[in-house]
Amino acid sequence: MFGVPVNWQAVSLTLQLAAISTTVLLIVGTPFAWWLANTRCWCKTVLEAVVALPLVLPPTVLGFYLLVMLGPNGFVGQLWQTLFGHHLAFTFTGLVIGASISSIPFVVQPLQNAFTAIGRRPAEVAATLGARPLDCFFTVIIPLARSGFLTAATLSFAHTIGEFGVILMIGGGIAGKTEVLSIAIFEHVEMLEFREAHILAGGMLLFSFLVLITLYSLNKRLYRS
């Protein structure tokens, strides 16, 4: 682009990582957020704190623990090795796990808030109308929480695209395998390739801005209907 080669491989890897980890998080995070919104279990507060941890911890700390856990000597890494013949450090799967964990609060918190705001009444009404719990969840709860889902998906996607520390720790920045955009930019800067860095950084700035604008206007429209 403009006579400068663009690292399309990094772009595609970044988008894949964001899409996959967001999907994984929505599938796992939805029932968990529903449970958190409705439970009276004493462990609720503890779990809420755990969910919020990635917001507070420096990404390097999170990345460090994940690296230890996913690597050849870690519990998860060893389990993976016996199952699939390799550990998870410096792999794309490892990146997906890391990115998912660091984005947990961005999915669970908006969903939990949305479910709490809906309250118990719609589910009770649905039950008196003969809807079984799963039926009620898909036909009443999810439509009512759609703005929460939109926020969760967008924030998780955008956050993964912007993630740096965790991914550098677990992925190591292997070109074509774990080198996502944020790391590519870092490496360009280190090699004093400012033009390349400019193009990638500017692209990300524009992309993130557009994503957020779309989110806010969609949310506004959802709110109005």
Add this chain to the structure above:
Amino acid sequence: MSLHGFFELQQGQFELSVKFAIPAKGVTALFGHSGSGKTTLMRCIAGLEKAKRGQLFFNNVCWQDSDSKLFMPTYCRPLGYVFQEASLFPHLSVQKNLLYGMKRTPKAEQRVVFDEAVALLGVEPLLQRKPDRLSGGERQRVGIARALLTSPRLLLMDEPMAALDANSKAEILPYLEKLHNELSIPVLYITHALPEVMKLADYMIMMKAGKILAEGELHSVLERLDMPFMQTEEAGSVIEATVSEHDPHYHLSTLRFNGGQIVVPLLTHAVGTQVRVRVSARDVSVALENETQSSILNILPAEVIEMVEDNQGHFIVKLAVGEARLFAHISRKSVELLQLRQGLTLYARVKGMALL
């Protein structure tokens, strides 16, 4: 055919402990102050609340039995529930709200026809609208129609008019009466307004502080002097009467009841119509002799059957007029002057009454 069982439930400071047997027909009013446990009891019946200890049978089908750990979930119970706020699904149109429960009712169980329920509650013009474009009264009518369309064997209504202003109430009441008259579905109806009980109910449960104070046929509970409402402005009785004659000249109608007849301002009802008349204790005075020189039209021969004193210098006197009962709110001074006592026959003078 009945709904019977018991529940024992602890919720923080509140304790519900009730045992009941309600006929599964007509309208049963669940009456009491807020906080008396009416809604909790109804939620237990619906299965929205699970009482630690409890048993519930509806027409001999067990819905809950804590001893054998049996608990039929709400979505399996053939009931309709009308909440205080209509609680329509905001993301669905009125029509889709109405169909939500109907679609989930097995075809073989569907006895209420969509068009009939829609017509009964007058919601036809609203079908394509979203719930946030409806007035409070319209929303509640849709809520009732939605519950009816599940073809319930029992209809639970939790103060369906409490959240409405006076105009919307006046708009809903005729529909509730139509329900009462045209459907054979038994209704359990929560209210804290005695006039609503008097207007709609056939059977009544009086609740206080998580317990059932009295339970029985409407008149048998309404006419108990030991009920808390006897000490309020609302004390009074209900007379079931038949319109027997209209007199356009004097603008009066005559109503006949089991014990005599009364005249009321001219009604539009056809002769032969059954009506309920409420006579407030404050509108009844007594006299030992039948003064014919009186402006009061309704003077009825009566017998004192029971009397109870409040702590403000007044008595509530229970009078028998044939099969009907009247209550009179009378000062202690008059009670002593007239030497009122059980068994005394006298004349009840009724200053006013309200058609329910």
